[in-house]
Amino acid sequence: GYGMTEAGPVLSMCLGFAKQPFPTKSGSCGTVVRNAELKIVSPETGVSLPRNQPGEICIRGSQIMK
Structure with a gap:
């Protein structure tokens, strides 16, 4: 299988480059970069989880190795 080195260097970013800027929250990693999806x-089970629940990060975008 693939590991984290194949995930790409940037998945989230500071507010200046955000897809949809939002107020800053202490401890946040930023928001997902443009042209990427994260869940x-x-x-x-592979089922999407609600906010604030621990789980596996799944990402999709043109910067991701297939």
Whole structure:
């Protein structure tokens, strides 16, 4: 399988480059970069999880290795 080195160097970014800027939140990693999609899923089921739930990060975009 693939590991994190294939995920690409940038997935989230500061507000100046955000797809949809939002107020700053302490401890935040920023927002997802343009031309990328991100979701958090359950590792056991693959089902998308609600906010503030631990899970696996799944990303999609032109910068991601296939």
